[in-house]
Amino acid sequence: MRHPIDLEALGTLFDHRVAPAAALLHIGLTSSLVESRCRPGGPWQRLLPGIVLLSRAGPSRTQLVHAALMYAGEGAMLTAFDALCLHGMKSAIPLLGPIHVLAPRRSRAMGYGALRVEHTDRLPKPVIRRGFHTAPLERAAIDAVRRTKSIPDTKTILEEVSHFVGAQALRTELALAPARGTALARKLLGESRARQLERAVMERRTPLPVPAARVPVGVG
Numbered sequence: 715m716r717h718p719i720d721l722e723a724l725g726t727l728f729d730h731r732v733a734p735a736a737a738l739l740h741i742g743l744t745s746s747l748v749e750s751r752c753r754p755g756g757p758w759q760r761l762l763p764g765i766v767l768l769s770r771a772g773p774s775r776t777q778l779v780h781a782a783l784m785y786a787g788e789g790a791m792l793t794a795f796d797a798l799c800l801h802g803m804k805s806a807i808p809l810l811g812p813i814h815v816l817a818p819r820r821s822r823a824m825g826y827g828a829l830r831v832e833h834t835d836r837l838p839k840p841v842i843r844r845g846f847h848t849a850p851l852e853r854a855a856i857d858a859v860r861r862t863k864s865i866p867d868t869k870t871i872l873e874e875v876s877h878f879v880g881a882q883a884l885r886t887e888l889a890l891a892p893a894r895g896t897a898l899a900r901k902l903l904g905e906s907r908a909r910q911l912e913r914a915v916m917e918r919r920t921p922l923p924v925p926a927a928r929v930p931v932g933v934g
Contacts, residue, residue, distance in 0.1 A: 725768035730780045735764045762826055779846060782813045782829050789818040791840040791847040794861060797854035800843035805874040806858060814857060816849060836890065852879045852887040860895035868898050
């Protein structure tokens, strides 16, 4: 008997063909049907707990990123290497490395396979890059170098990102980051952690000056 829902066309209803299992059940599929289609050799795949890829091909990096954010839940955002790539940084190539996601402390999502979930109370305001919630450039850069032991790679990332946000933005972000894995970045950025933290606190306390008048500023 043919299923009343066109299972072959179902993937077109979901971005990147990635669907929460709960959504599939909501539209009328049974858990046993979803399970059978996700078995080895079947037309679908389980990417993460409760997340299904409605295709036997792939998954692509984009599909994995989408699944990671869907799994991590509301308030989560992409950071580190995948975020740098979405920001257009040429210094970051995620290849087959873990997908690093920031999630609210309340989130129950856990690391799984190639997914790294970092629960934090210090969530930045995300930006949208190619449809994905992504950490701001300076946060993504510091999260990336925290996981990088290579001096050349760390230097390349910091140099490229500093062209867009400035070295001081990186120092401020670095001052608020966990100490673990940041010694190399602190050395390359040229300030001790105590000095960076002092500078970050002062910048947050000091209000921006109010301009007396609008004066055109020349560029170059």
